[in-house]
Amino acid sequence: MNTKITGHTKLTGLLGSPVSHSISPMMHNDSFNILGLDYVYLCFDVDTTTLKTAVDGMKAMGVRGFNCTMPDKNLMCELADKLSPAAKMIGAVNTVVNDDGILIGHNTDGIGYMKSVKAAGHDIIGKNMTLLGAGGAATAICVQAALDGVSSIDIFSRKGKFFDRAKNLIDTINKNTDCKVSLYELDDKTMLNKSIENSHILTNATSVGMAPNIDNCIITDESVLRPDLIVSDVIYNPRETKLLTMARAHGCKTFNGLYMLLYQGAEAFKIWTGKEMPVEQIKEKHFS
Numbered sequence: 001m002n003t004k005i006t007g008h009t010k011l012t013g014l015l016g017s018p019v020s021h022s023i024s025p026m027m028h029n030d031s032f033n034i035l036g037l038d039y040v041y042l043c044f045d046v047d048t049t050t051l052k053t054a055v056d057g058m059k060a061m062g063v064r065g066f067n068c069t070m071p072d073k074n075l076m077c078e079l080a081d082k083l084s085p086a087a088k089m090i091g092a093v094n095t096v097v098n099d100d101g102i103l104i105g106h107n108t109d110g111i112g113y114m115k116s117v118k119a120a121g122h123d124i125i126g127k128n129m130t131l132l133g134a135g136g137a138a139t140a141i142c143v144q145a146a147l148d149g150v151s152s153i154d155i156f157s158r159k160g161k162f163f164d165r166a167k168n169l170i171d172t173i174n175k176n177t178d179c180k181v182s183l184y185e186l187d188d189k190t191m192l193n194k195s196i197e198n199s200h201i202l203t204n205a206t207s208v209g210m211a212p213n214i215d216n217c218i219i220t221d222e223s224v225l226r227p228d229l230i231v232s233d234v235i236y237n238p239r240e241t242k243l244l245t246m247a248r249a250h251g252c253k254t255f256n257g258l259y260m261l262l263y264q265g266a267e268a269f270k271i272w273t274g275k276e277m278p279v280e281q282i283k284e285k286h287f288s
């Protein structure tokens with residue numbers, strides 16, 4: 001925490017609900033201190049009923065920027081003055097920068113996830129991916145994975161709002177990248193098993209398994225979990241979801257959402273400060 005707050009200190013922070021458990025304040029405030037930057041990062045419990053008022057206040061007070069987390073990412077898309085191309089395509093904002101009174105919405109989750117794959121020691125470029133979910137995190141991962149050169153992505157989602165939105169996104173990705181993206185209903189277990197069999201990596205980008213519902217898991221047929229499959233979960237609370245525990249028991253290589261959190265934060269840090277986050281120091285202190 002910056003202990004020398006002055007009249008020049010720039011405010012950044014996190015809007016969402018709940019937020020009190022977040023690691024982001026430690027990650028950003030330690031980075032500001034290490035680099036000697038006069039910034040501070042705080043958490044604000046703001047849900048979709050209070051988001052517009054909070055964002056208007058942030059803008060009026062001239063804060064430098066903020067992150068958005070569940071349940072505010074989609075609504076923030078409508079409240080930003082401008083959107084980055086990635087945020088526009090994904091339909092969700094996780095980082096806002098205030099450039100002279102103009103709030104620009106970005107999405108750094110996809111970059112964060114792809115960097116986390118590398119940090120976990122894997123290379124999925126040119127390979128197939130099975131992706132569970134079609135919400136904000138899943139969409140961000142799908143867009144970035146396609147842009148980075150993943151060969152094919154099979155998305156499995158329940159029918160509903162996100163499923164319908166994914167249809168348009170898939171058309172855009174298939175037209176503009178070499179990646180082949182397909183969408184299936186999560187109930188289609190035959191197709192799900194076939195997809196996992198042909199995939200190098202299985203990624204859970206739903207909130208299923210997140211605390212407090214830690215006994216929940218989307219994968220029920222454990223026979224799909226083979227030792228050469230990478231299984232990753234965007235969830236980091238708990239550190240090991242039921243899916244990862246099952247996968248580890250079957251010899252799969254697994255990793256959780258902690259590095260995604262770190263690298264999406266590092267991208268946000270750069271957008272606000274123009275500086276690289278000292279990720280190795282932060283990793284050692286908070287992520288090991």
Ligand code: NAP
Pocket residue numbers: 070073109112133134135136137138157158159160161162163186205206207208210234235236257258260261262264
């Ligand atoms: P979101 O936009 O609300 O999407 C949630 C997704 O989960 C939707 O596809 C939803 O499907 C699906 N889902 C929820 N309950 C389900 C169930 N019982 N069965 C099947 N699907 C279900 O939320 P989000 O922002 O993408 O966040 C998703 C998860 O990612 C959260 O756990 C969040 O903490 C995590 N996350 C982690 C990071 C990181 O840095 N590690 C970053 C972002 C998000 P429906 O449309 O059918 O409800």
